[in-house]
Amino acid sequence: MRDKLIIFFMSVISLFASIFVIFIIDTVAIIATHAYQGRLGSDTTAYILSFFDDPTFLNILIAIPLGSIFLALIYRN
Numbered sequence: 001m002r003d004k005l006i007i008f009f010m011s012v013i014s015l016f017a018s019i020f021v022i023f024i025i026d027t028v029a030i031i032a033t034h035a036y037q038g039r040l041g042s043d044t045t046a047y048i049l050s051f052f053d054d055p056t057f058l059n060i061l062i063a064i065p066l067g068s069i070f071l072a073l074i075y076r077n
Helices: 002-037 042-053 055-076
Strands: none
Touching: 002 042, 002 055, 042 055
């Protein structure tokens, strides 16, 4: 049973890591695109921060740990 929990939490951590890596790649791509177009500055920062204004993105980031805790409690019993 303990092995299942360890595997489950490792998969949740890897899911978080993949979301973080995708966000970093998107951020670098946005900065590179804006630098190439010559409009690097506050516009770029506002565009990157607009990801956090999206309620779907925030809901995904909140739902993943809550779901993992819920499933861990189910698997524990």
